[in-house]
Amino acid sequence: MARIKPQALLQQSKRKKGPSRISASTIIFFCLILASIVFLLFMVYGRWFPRSRFRSENQMVVSKAENTLMDSKKSELPGYAVLNTSKGSIIIELYKDTSPEVVDEFIDLCQKGHFKGMHFHHVIKHFVIQAGENQGKGHSIDWSVRGKHTTSVKHEAFMLGTSMGKHTNKGFDLFITTAPIPDLNEKLIVFGRVIRGEDVVQEIEEVDTDEHYQPKFPVKIFDVTLQQKI
Incomplete structure (x- = not known):
């Protein structure tokens, strides 16, 4: 057997250890x-x-x-209501955003003619005029002496409101304040304000009343008309 030279062995070893090509x-x-x-x-x-x-x-x-x-x-929805009274017209801006449910109810009743012929049955100077179903003598006297512990000034003069709680058709009265009345905050929901006809409100406020704050001569609402704009 022929011997492989050392130099040849070294070259052969390098070829075996070299990386395989891909x-x-x-x-x-x-x-x-x-x-x-x-x-x-x-x-x-x-x-x-x-x-x-x-x-x-x-x-x-x-x-x-x-x-x-x-x-x-x-x-x-109408944004305004015009109360045509025996003393003149009162224009109300309705608070559709702050009191939407009450405004909806009010509009519905207007469309049904609920307020036609309604009387202002209680008038208290520097306080409020109230229109609706007459609830008997002495009713507003009770209102005028109760609940004067609140400090809110929500009820400014010439604001339109109604009593709190669920209403029946006959129970939806209208209250227009004639002065800032904070003591009504727990009794009324304000849903509008008078923007024209403040003089009419004041004229109603000045009518002669008996000892029960009921007008001696009738003052009534002929009808209420709804308008989009004034």
Whole structure:
């Protein structure tokens, strides 16, 4: 057997330990796999993102539509009421935003003619004039002496209110204050204010009354007309 020279053995050992070369076909194969993965991710993102964006935009559109509908309903409601009384006309601005339920009830009763022919049955100077169903003598005297412990100034002069609690058709009275009356805060819900006709309110306030604060001569509301604008 022929001996291999040491120099030849060294070269042969280096060839065995050297790194194996990756073929071009293997590189192309892995590149194709990587490209396929990237393409699939792009497709999934492309389908999911528009749907998510569409849902978000759709929810925004629905929300805006609901708000617009609510605003349009509010704007469709009359904003003013004109009380045509035997002393003249009183124009009321209705508080549709702060007292929506009471305003809705008031508008409904106006449309049914509830206030036609209604009398101002109690008149107290520097306090309030009250129109509605007469609840008997002494009723407003009781009102004038109770509940003067609150400090709120919510009830300014020339504010329109009604009694708190659930109303019946006959129980929806109208109260117009003729001075700041903080002691009525626990009794009345303010749902409007007089913007024209303060002189008419004052004229009603000055009528002669008996000892029970009832006008000696009738003062009544002929009718109430509703208007969008004044």
